[in-house]
Amino acid sequence: MATNKRISDEPAFVLHRYDWSESSLILEVFSRHHGRVALVARGAKRPSSNFRPVLLPLQPLRLAFGGDAEIRALKSAEWVGGQVMPTGDALLSGYYVNELLLRLLARDDPHPRLFDAYAQAVRVLASEHGEALQPALRAFELLLLREVGLLPALDIQTATLAALQPQVRYSLQPEGGLAETAPDRPGLAGADWLQLQAALDDPAPFGATLRAAASMAELKPQLRHLLHYHCGVATLRTRQLMLDLQSL
Template identity: 70%
Template sequence: MKRVGAEPAYVLHRYDWSESSLILEILTRHHGRVAVVAKGAKKPSSNFRPILLPLQQLEVAFGGDAEIRTLKAAEWAGGQVMPTGDALLAGYYLNELLMRLLARDDPHPALFDAYAGAVHVLAGDHAESLEPALRSFELLLLREIGLLPSLNLQTLTMAPLAAGGRYALVPESGLIAIADDDARAALHGDQWSSLQRSLDDAAPFSSTVAQIPAFAAELKPMLRALLHYHCGVSTLRTRQMMMDLQSL
């Protein structure tokens, strides 16, 4: 692989490698998730040391043809301060989803833009936007990697949704109709259809964020079940951490 330069990127995860170096999993706009080694990054004198932080947009250069490439340069691209509190945990949650669900070297520029939008919300003083931003990113992540069915049709029959009907998003069956007396979380057909239109918008992240607040509580458990199903876990590590901190 030829050297890649001036590539927008975020650090998703980091591992120690030798006494002085790090292996980083980074999300790039044009090359997807990439593993790079940052040689000497742990040394006090390293230029990498104050730069390679999560939830901060970078411009990086890397090269090599091995599975783990070599980081050549990294610069902070500016934008926002580091999130704190619940927003910081939410950012680590997004990173865990990407680490579990996104294959290496599989570029998704639209997903990168959605992640950048979500990080911008997390770094701002907009607590009311936190949940809509997370739900919007979850939907866009699932759609980008081919795990989200069309939200304006019943998955098994491809029949259109009735505006007032209730439909649940189920991991193994997609979008299915349920009875009014069914206690499961569900949305009405017109709500699912509005989400599909938002996902199809030219600016899907911001458009979806604007739609979600009216039914975020109902959408959350359905997306959680779908994500856990595809991640192969009952609870994500970051969610368990959130619950442990809340119990304290």
């Protein structure tokens, strides 16, 4: 629920921005203590605006905002610094992560643990460690799905509550959860799912899940199918953009 209380010094990232008028923007931001919030940045498009060089995606910010309307007023924005803007595949991956948050998070619903995982994912995207890009995406996808209640327990079969067998293959089904699958069908071994559950339960889940996912190439289609189902689309816009660019 929106509040007229002024919020100051709030850690946040810009997820998306829309034109509101000739000089102003509507921002969708992900804040640590207030979740996804819509803000109006008046005058942000003017060349002289202090907002103009600051309100960029994938950059850590400190914001002040207030108001009692659904779209609140941005009062100030400060770039925290410490990392460069991702480029190339990392930039597209950042836009993909932002699209997931826009589709799956309700407004004004705080998720501080997810915010911390997002900040860690963005740091990986901004680094020069390209080999960590895909594992970082898988880690964030898993943590996002868990945080919004869409990820079943990964150490048991969802329908029967039977324990997983390490050598048996299981698939993640949008409506049925984790279920045994044939050896020649898409899925992961029970040992892999158990490892992922242990990583999610780790006190530092993003790093632990990133490391666990690094050797699991088959995890990507499992999560993609689940995410597309819950986002209600056949292909996410950023995913289609990646495919279009690869075909050029």
